[in-house]
Amino acid sequence: MTMSHAIEVHGVSKRYGDGPLVLDGIDFYARSGEFVSFVGPSGCGKSTLFNIVTGLLAPSSGRVLVNGVETTGSPSRSIGYVLQKDLLMPWRTIMRNVILGLEVHRVGRAEARRRASALFDAYHLTGHEDAYPGQLSGGMRQRAALMRTMVTDPDIILMDEAYKALDYPLKIQLESELMDTVKAAGKTVVFVTHDIEEAVTLSDRVYVLKAHPGQLVQEIEIDLGTDSHAINERRLASAFNDYYETIWRSIGAGGRTEVAA
Amino acid sequence: MTAFQIEDAQTGAVRTRPARSRNRHPASRRRTLLVFLQVAIVVAFLAVWQWGATGGWISTFLFSSPEQIISVLAQNITTGELWTDMGVTAQEVLIGFAVGAVGGSALGLLLWYSRFVADLSAPFITAIGSIPVLAVAPMMIIWFGTGLVSKVVIVGFSCVIVSLTNAYRGAQRVDPDLLDLMRSFGSSKTQAFTKAIVPGAMSWVVAGLKLNVGFAIIGAVVGEFISSSAGVGHMIVTGSSSFAMNQVLAGVVVVMAMVLAFGLLIDLLERALFRWER
Numbered sequence: 001m002t003m004s005h006a007i008e009v010h011g012v013s014k015r016y017g018d019g020p021l022v023l024d025g026i027d028f029y030a031r032s033g034e035f036v037s038f039v040g041p042s043g044c045g046k047s048t049l050f051n052i053v054t055g056l057l058a059p060s061s062g063r064v065l066v067n068g069v070e071t072t073g074s075p076s077r078s079i080g081y082v083l084q085k086d087l088l089m090p091w092r093t094i095m096r097n098v099i100l101g102l103e104v105h106r107v108g109r110a111e112a113r114r115r116a117s118a119l120f121d122a123y124h125l126t127g128h129e130d131a132y133p134g135q136l137s138g139g140m141r142q143r144a145a146l147m148r149t150m151v152t153d154p155d156i157i158l159m160d161e162a163y164k165a166l167d168y169p170l171k172i173q174l175e176s177e178l179m180d181t182v183k184a185a186g187k188t189v190v191f192v193t194h195d196i197e198e199a200v201t202l203s204d205r206v207y208v209l210k211a212h213p214g215q216l217v218q219e220i221e222i223d224l225g226t227d228s229h230a231i232n233e234r235r236l237a238s239a240f241n242d243y244y245e246t247i248w249r250s251i252g253a254g255g256r257t258e259v260a261a
Numbered sequence: 262m263t264a265f266q267i268e269d270a271q272t273g274a275v276r277t278r279p280a281r282s283r284n285r286h287p288a289s290r291r292r293t294l295l296v297f298l299q300v301a302i303v304v305a306f307l308a309v310w311q312w313g314a315t316g317g318w319i320s321t322f323l324f325s326s327p328e329q330i331i332s333v334l335a336q337n338i339t340t341g342e343l344w345t346d347m348g349v350t351a352q353e354v355l356i357g358f359a360v361g362a363v364g365g366s367a368l369g370l371l372l373w374y375s376r377f378v379a380d381l382s383a384p385f386i387t388a389i390g391s392i393p394v395l396a397v398a399p400m401m402i403i404w405f406g407t408g409l410v411s412k413v414v415i416v417g418f419s420c421v422i423v424s425l426t427n428a429y430r431g432a433q434r435v436d437p438d439l440l441d442l443m444r445s446f447g448s449s450k451t452q453a454f455t456k457a458i459v460p461g462a463m464s465w466v467v468a469g470l471k472l473n474v475g476f477a478i479i480g481a482v483v484g485e486f487i488s489s490s491a492g493v494g495h496m497i498v499t500g501s502s503s504f505a506m507n508q509v510l511a512g513v514v515v516v517m518a519m520v521l522a523f524g525l526l527i528d529l530l531e532r533a534l535f536r537w538e539r
């Protein structure tokens with residue numbers, strides 16, 4: 001038996017009610033430890049695909065496998081996700097927000113706090129354990145949201161436009177932190193974005209989607225010629241612009257057959 | 262032409278705002294001014310009333326006077342009757358409120374569990390909510406006697422629908438993405454309920470409780486009007502049947518004081534629950 005990928009998606013299509021086809025025959029995979037991005041224009045079905053992979057939404061047809069086990073339509077504990085909305089509960093302190101998932105998993109309060117405390121330093125939130133989300137900046141809240149996911153130790157992290165609302169320097173900062181964390185822990189990441197630069201900088205592989213209906217038009221292996229995970233080094237690699245341009249053209253072509261991989 | 266003038270007046274008001282906010286504490290100054298004016302209005306009202314009563318151009322038979330009302334209150338305090346009446350009414354209100362408003366809120370939140378049951382019961386809830394408490398109060402007295410129980414039922418009936426509806430609406434408004442997050446952690450429906458729905462709907466629940474402070478006290482007084490041997494409503498209705506306007510109005514003052522005091526209690530509860538908002 002061959003080793004299964006962290007995520008495999010086979011022939012996923014989705015139609016909401018009797019509306020138009022939003023996703024049409026999507027096939028993709030993510031290897032364990034790989035960083036995979038989806039780029040595509042707004043409305044092409046990225047979030048729909050995201051929700052299908054998380055198991056929160058059932059596809060109209062097709063299958064989702066997580067670590068080789070079919071999970072179609074039901075959330076898997078191996079997957080954690082982060083959205084643009086931080087979804088922190090305003091009535092809970094940061095600490096109690098971070099341990100939400102552990103509470104649901106019925107980890108004891110003391111043990112949950114111990115596990116969470118170990119992360120606060122790495123996420124630059126030490127000293128804010130007892131603050132409420134309303135007292136924190138957008139960047140800090142987004143870090144807390146990532147912590148809430150990471151503390152439950154999922155193998156696979158899904159992110160949907162997680163850094164869209166942040167200003168540029170903060171976005172770079174959080175992307176760096178993300179890379180450090182996921183690479184050190186060997187996590188698989190599926191990253192959804194409309195931002196080509198972000199996709200090329202972070203990813204090992206990029207899938208390009210087109211809209212109406214959402215279809216994969218291209219799959220690009222990114223090799224920036226560096227082993228470094230540092231955002232700076234990757235962004236300034238000489239190969240960066242070629243990848244950027246390829247994806248730009250691919251999206252611009254909107255799925256005309258000559259650019260389909 | 263009037264529309265144009267109104268619009269002008271509005272833009273004028275907007276334009277003056279930045280200038281005002283240059284004051285060091287514009288919000289607190291505004292608040293002080295408001296309270297000052299409110300107190301001044303009450304004092305002026307009482308002064309004119311008393312002046313008219315003394316001068317003879319306001320009939321004390323029809324309208325009583327502040328002085329007479331105070332003397333009735335003072336007398337009822339010395340005899341201890343006032344405390345008895347207030348105690349009786351407060352007991353009816355507190356128990357009825359706990360049953361109706363708190364129970365109604367709990368039911369409204371629990372309806373979140375089943376969209377089907379909620380939709381099924383919706384027209385019945387609306388129908389029950391449209392019944393005036395005055396219409397059913399006499400029946401409650403017949404069913405539950407003239408004592409505490411019937412008043413508690415009447416108070417509960419006055420509160421239950423508003424609290425139920427508010428709590429249900431609050432539960433429905435909890436961010437569906439938050440519920441997805443709970444689900445992604447593998448939460449049970451009960452975990453989602455206790456960790457997301459109940460706290461998420463709490464501001465709506467408290468808004469319902471606040472509305473019900475008034476309804477609860479009205480319910481108790483209405484119950485006492487129909488049949489009672491003590492209570493603030495009893496004080497008002499006996500005064501009314503003997504044309505003692507000073508006693509009626511003294512009762513009204515007590516009712517207002519009770520609504521205020523009860524409202525303050527709910528404000529305290531709100532502050533304790535929403536510490537995170539500040």
Ligand SMILES: Nc1ncnc2c1ncn2[C@@H]1O[C@H](COP(=O)(O)OP(=O)(O)O)[C@@H](O)[C@H]1O
Pocket residue numbers: 016019022040041042043044045046047048049
């Ligand atoms: N819950 C829904 N019901 C009906 N249509 C939806 C729903 N969610 C998304 N859509 C539609 O599906 C298409 C893709 O949306 P989405 O997956 O959010 O795209 P993206 O994340 O790429 O912007 C859009 O046309 C959108 O209007």
Ligand SMILES: [Mg+2]
Pocket residue numbers: 046047161
């Ligand atoms: Mg989206």
